[in-house]
């Protein structure tokens with residue numbers, strides 16, 4: 714059996730992860746049932762046999778590439794703990810830009826918002842947690858992912874979110890929203906990054922779109938205006954090289970006040986437009 718400190722030192726062997734130390738801390742903290750700071754308070758703690766065995770198993774799976782969020786079954790987004798499984802995209806920190814921008818552009822206390830392709834429910838639940846007076850509809854095509862989003866909604870006690878199984882707008886009754894947000898699939902099927910790292914374990918349907926990654930963005934832009942109130946906003950996350958194309962798509966769909974926003978790495982990661 715090894716100590717906390719000795720187990721943490723194994724992070725050096727975690728090649729292929731760009732967050733080896735953090736990954737090791739998260740897995741180790743999980744196996745001893747404590748938080749990450751505890752690890753640094755008790756570096757000489759010797760793991761019990763069951764704890765050590767659990768850690769060895771998870772660490773080996775991480776070495777084989779499985780995402781930490783899948784190994785823990787959980788990922789934090791906007792400080793909300795969310796259950797994650799292989800049916801959805803793992804929430805990414807850069808997507809918090811979408812939440813921030815929506816809150817900035819929509820100060821209203823009461824508002825109806827739609828999150829298309831909600832996955833774990835991350836964006837919808839973050840918005841609903843910040844704005845208890847909003848009604849948020851979270852649409853998701855995959856039955857398994859919709860069930861997961863509903864489980865997350867219930868665990869967080871957010872009664873102002875409704876999860877609906879729907880392929881984009883297909884099951885959404887005619888109605889008007891002040892805000893439509895989406896982090897749709899936008900990666901080109903030929904992108905070599907799809908064969909590297911954590912994305913290999915995520916569903917292709919959440920990552921890849923036709924027409925160089927732009928097909929779903931086009932579909933959403935075209936249909937959104939019918940579901941937006943006058944003055945309502947559409948906000949879409951997209952790839953770091955797609956901002957210009959997405960601005961063009963929104964312009965062609967008749968949106969006004971179109972602009973893109975940069976994420977923390979400086980990439981134009983989000984484009985928005987207003988319905989009139």
Ligand code: GLN
Pocket residue numbers: 802805896897898899900912919920921
């Ligand atoms: N940002 C993610 C990635 O590059 C993709 C997310 C998406 O397709 N919506 O891995």
